């Protein structure tokens with residue numbers, strides 16, 4: 161059965177951890193967008209803020225009165241200088257006690273227009289799909305990124321505890337569309 165906060169019918173692909181699911185907090189909405197082309201994926205090396213020094217997709221907070229897809233397109237342009245026909249790929253819930261729940265809509269695209277540029281937040285870099293730097297990404301990315309690459313809709317939740325500047329993964333659940 162999916163954890164609290166994940167709705168709908170999903171087939172479990174990965175789960176683990178031993179702590180209880182952390183309790184409900186207010187939710188904040190984010191986006192994350194990935195470009196996939198010629199068996200390569202465009203990631204950004206985060207230069208500041210949450211997730212600094214990790215590779216991730218391009219994204220950020222959804223502004224009030226903004227749709228998630230509009231927010232994802234705006235963040236992709238701001239952080240990597242490009243526009244793309246984004247398709248919704250999955251939804252993730254990241255939970256840290258004492259913080260708002262991070263509800264992240266994940267998007268993918270296989271084409272783009274414009275020139276990829278480095279921004280003050282992200283340094284874009286192409287990776288072969290067989291050489292994704294999972295050891296330098298958020299811990300659960302290794303479980304759902306293969307579903308994104310395979311165009312298989314997914315949902316998941318990951319609960320972390322903050323220790324100093326690190327986020328320690330405590331419990332996770334990832335499922336794919338049945």
Ligand SMILES: Nc1ncnc2c1[nH]c(=O)n2[C@H]1C[C@H](O)[C@@H](COP(=O)(O)OP(=O)(O)OP(=O)(O)O)O1
Pocket residue numbers: 190191192209210211216217218219220221254255262264298
């Ligand atoms: N655990 C967790 N919490 C929140 N956000 C994330 C994670 N894991 C993630 O992968 N992410 C993603 C979601 C977003 O794409 C970014 C975080 O966005 P952030 O850089 O804080 O938002 P911006 O709106 O770009 O920030 P500022 O411009 O205000 O600095 O990480």
